[in-house]
Amino acid sequence: MPRQQIHTEHAPAAIGPYSQAVRAGNTVYCSGQIPLDPATGALVEGDIAVQARRAFDNLKAVCEAGGGGFGDVVRLGLYLTDLAQFAAVNAVMAEYFSAPYPARSTVEVPALPKGAVFEVDAVMVLD
Template sequence: MSHSIIHTEQAPAAIGPYSQAVRAGDTVYFSGQIPLDPATGALVDGDIATQTRRVFDNLAAVAQAAGGSLAQIVRVGIYVTDLANFAAVNAVMAEYFQQPYPARSTIEVAGLPKGAQVEVDAVMVLG
């Protein structure tokens, strides 16, 4: 099966040796997004809600570049540096997704690139 690389200027460029997303057949695998401003590449200032909104805006831009939308995401992986932010992340996610919600895991980690508080990766199925 062939695959194609997904890239958009509407989401931050990769900060390492990876692609924003890869499409294989009708499945799109998103790399983790942290709350970087696509225009500057800088981490956005603000609380966990502000950072989480930026992350989902970045994911939405990549989904659109792949020919889809957040509504077609079937799995989300959320990584936070403090599980005390679980409720705030849930509240923001509810602004971007409606039922039926994608499958999800939420994992506390010791640290994230550039000092981010949250990172999200995803899988989307088109068609």
């Protein structure tokens, strides 16, 4: 099955040897997005809600570049440096997704690239 690299200028460029997303068949695998401003590459300043919104906005841009949207997301991976922020992230996620919600895992991690406090990745299936 051929793979297609997905790229958009509306999300931060990869900061390592990986693609923003890769499409294989009707499935799009989106790399993790941290709260970087796509124009500057700098981490946005603010609390977990501000950072989560920026990361979700970045992910949305990648999904759209891949030919879909958040309604096509079947799985999310959330990574937080502090699980005490779980409720705040859930509130932000509810601004972007509606039922039926994607399957999801949430993991506390000791650190994220560039000092971010939140990262999100996704798998999208296109009809």
